Amino acid sequence: MPEQWKDLVEEQKSFEDEVIRIDEWWKTPRQAGIKRPWTASTIASLRNTVPVPCLANASALKLWALLHEHRSRGTTELTFGATDPIAVSQMAKYMRTVYVSGGLSGFSENNYPGMDHADYPWDTVPKVVEKIFKSQQWHDQRQRQVRMQHRIEQRARMENWDYLMPIIADGDMGFGSLTATLKSTKALVESGAAGIHIDDLALGLKKFTIGQGRTIVPTSEYEDRVKAVRMQLDIMGAETLLFARCDLDHADFITSVIDPRDHEYILGATRNVKPLQEVIDEAITSGESPTAARDEWLVSAGTMTFDEAVEEEILGFKQQPKSIINIQSNDDLLNNYKSRVGYGTSLSQRRAIAKELLGVNIFFDWEIPRSHNGQYLYRSTVKAIIERATVVAPLGDVSWARMDLPDYNDIKAYHETMLSRFPSRLFAFSWGGEWKFPSSAGWTAERLKTVSQDMAKDYGVVWQIQPMYMIQGVNMEIEKSAEMWVNEGMGGYYEKIQLPATQRKPWKVDGYEKMSWCGGYLSDAFFAAIAGEEILQKK
């Protein structure tokens, strides 16, 4: 065999071995539940010749085991968003995971802070994850060094925190095209993320500042994003969990009507009026309120979904159209229409069915209500969230319906239906800040005390977070400390911080005087080891 053939045969063999390794990996309990639309050879061909070890894997497998343990016990992991490694080192005493919120990172971790419009640089969250991941390693190292200076029986009485808490990171909407999603996934995994969430919001259109404005992408685009994340994980051999988040709740817009699976929820005008944007522009030119003009327009245009327009048409019939001979009532007609349309029936198919049944063309135009940025008007429903979550569930590990001002009935409907389709599903949920919790929507103070545990037990919601609003608690403590220091100086510090912190039981609160937490003992150990001393001297 010529020399160069030997290399080629080796190359082929190493490729085929890699394919086998990937196939075997996909059979492991952690990976077996995922349904991929690609083969192991595709992934092998996208991998490096020499695979780069995946640092996040130990943590990801730990997260996987933890969430499954919660699932089987009917309990939940409660955590909150943090960007500061110091805060995370304290959280380790009570919680077993940590969340890195994009909103919080965009607010505090870059030079151009702002509201959570996901407009911060795409590598902001990976950098925060990396900072926390590395700090966790350091805390683990310095704690171990101190512990190892003590005999086993002494160690039983010493602090022994698990600082290596799996980090779940906000992947937002992937930060760009599919290749940007691949890159941001790669960066998050390389930074140490044990879990990543990805959502279906439109790029550049995330808004929290005004009442209206949440915009989602078509189902197909969301599906592609989730695929991109999964594919990048596969390429890296990463065990990192994929949290498929759906942000459709309270969405007002969708960017495109390309996917028939979304057509049922798109709103159109049922009267032949001027386009909305023209009316808004005229209002602005003449100094009138564009919001009022918009609201009036929505009513005057008879804005509704196509199915609602069909229903209105049928209910408006005084008598049966002649073409329908075997249908007795308007209700039968409506039921007939409904039985013939369903998930994925396109608008043109719906039009044709309506025409066939009613004998008339229904006026419905979803172009004229389009917004300034070209978005289509959208009606969000729990059913639509479930449909999207169902599409992406086989690619993800955890399902998450982001809800704001939630109605408990919506939470129940979403999880019950998802469980009927995916009985062993893991779910995530995020709570909000300063929510009003109306009792009309099923919320009472008593309900709130048990709701997290109930959602874990009843629906398998194993990971529940306060994404960014715990910052209010942090602010409260800092504000109180600032007030104290300015008014009471050293006396206040001694009485209100130093004494209670050092007297706290069973452990002192961490501070610089505690040589372990600030790494003093670890530094001393380095100096001693370099000087040639035996540092493992059991006290």
Ligand SMILES: C[C@](O)(C(=O)O)[C@H](CC(=O)O)C(=O)O
């Ligand atoms: C989770 C989230 O993405 C975040 O950045 O923390 C935000 C939080 C929030 O606004 O409630 C989100 O849900 O979009």
